[in-house]
Amino acid sequence: MKLSEIKDKKPLVFNYANYVTPQFVANVINVIGGSPIMARELEEFPDLVTASDAVVINSGTWRRSELLETIKLAQLANHAGKVVVLDPVAVGIPSRSRPVAALMADAHVDIIRGNAAEIAWFADIDFASQGIDATGNGDVEKIARLAAKKTGAIIALSGKTDVISDGQTTKIIDVDVPLLATNVGTGDALSALIGTFNGDSVSIENTLRAMATMKLAGVKASEKVKTPGFFVNQLLDELFLLQEDELDAFINREVNHG
Numbered sequence: 001m002k003l004s005e006i007k008d009k010k011p012l013v014f015n016y017a018n019y020v021t022p023q024f025v026a027n028v029i030n031v032i033g034g035s036p037i038m039a040r041e042l043e044e045f046p047d048l049v050t051a052s053d054a055v056v057i058n059s060g061t062w063r064r065s066e067l068l069e070t071i072k073l074a075q076l077a078n079h080a081g082k083v084v085v086l087d088p089v090a091v092g093i094p095s096r097s098r099p100v101a102a103l104m105a106d107a108h109v110d111i112i113r114g115n116a117a118e119i120a121w122f123a124d125i126d127f128a129s130q131g132i133d134a135t136g137n138g139d140v141e142k143i144a145r146l147a148a149k150k151t152g153a154i155i156a157l158s159g160k161t162d163v164i165s166d167g168q169t170t171k172i173i174d175v176d177v178p179l180l181a182t183n184v185g186t187g188d189a190l191s192a193l194i195g196t197f198n199g200d201s202v203s204i205e206n207t208l209r210a211m212a213t214m215k216l217a218g219v220k221a222s223e224k225v226k227t228p229g230f231f232v233n234q235l236l237d238e239l240f241l242l243q244e245d246e247l248d249a250f251i252n253r254e255v256n257h258g
């Protein structure tokens with residue numbers, strides 16, 4: 001979806017959010033023009049999935065008792081033809097790998113958004129991490145391409161270098177904005193943006209637009225403020241103010257085709 005279409009249609013984005021960052025995630029969906037709703041009650045899922053344009057599942061603070069419910073949520077979204085985005089926070093930790101693997105086995109995930117270490121887990125490639133953060137180095141283009149081939153999902157790998165791949169087509173945005181890594185929740189919010197932009201139909205182009213939106217808002221915010229507290233507020237303002245033509249220009253200028 002284009003920014004103007006998001007503002008016009010106000011896609012409803014259903015977030016099975018972690019309990020660390022839901023307020024920030026909801027605001028990011030709101031300022032871009034979408035409409036957020038958070039829920040984790042099984043009884044509400046059929047109604048909410050029917051009403052939603054996208055379902056974003058964040059496994060950051062899953063309890064095991066929530067796994068079957070989340071699988072049910074993804075299956076309901078699959079049957080209703082709604083896009084499912086997965087944010088597999090720290091999936092490389094063995095006790096976190098098993099439930100994510102179970103979800104992937106029992107439901108279809110359209111898009112996986114994670115940092116390089118999280119995506120490397122799906123590609124079966126070693127990549128250093130510490131908790132929620134990717135700390136290592138590697139060929140992120142190869143990791144994204146392989147993860148896409150292994151999962152059948154569009155991969156949105158984030159970091160200094162963002163890579164979007166479906167295994168055949170690969171797009172890269174290589175822009176360094178260190179302040180984007182200073183606030184917990186930027187990745188969660190990016191996953192929600194990806195749901196918002198793919199609310200009409202799932203595509204590499206919509207996923208790229210979402211990744212470019214966060215990156216460009218980060219570039220603009222970091223030109224104005226230099227510290228994390230001001231940055232997170234400025235980031236929300238830049239997302240709110242972002243214009244279609246500047247996003248198109250940024251994509252033309254910064255996207256490399258792998």
Ligand SMILES: Nc1ncnc2c1ncn2[C@@H]1O[C@H](COP(=O)(O)OP(=O)(O)O)[C@@H](O)[C@H]1O
Pocket residue numbers: 114115116132133134158159160161162175176177178180181185186187188190211214215
């Ligand atoms: N060093 C960096 N330079 C530029 N952008 C970054 C950097 N680190 C993270 N980002 C951006 O921050 C957002 C969140 O990505 P990331 O930090 O990888 O997610 P997570 O918080 O899940 O680990 C993405 O938009 C990504 O492009």
Ligand SMILES: Cc1ncsc1CCOP(=O)(O)O
Pocket residue numbers: 018020021060061089132183184185186187188189
């Ligand atoms: C700290 C933390 N612990 C479990 S989920 C979470 C938030 C992760 O947020 P992000 O991956 O967007 O930085």
Ligand SMILES: [Mg+2]
Pocket residue numbers: 089090114115132187188
């Ligand atoms: Mg994350």
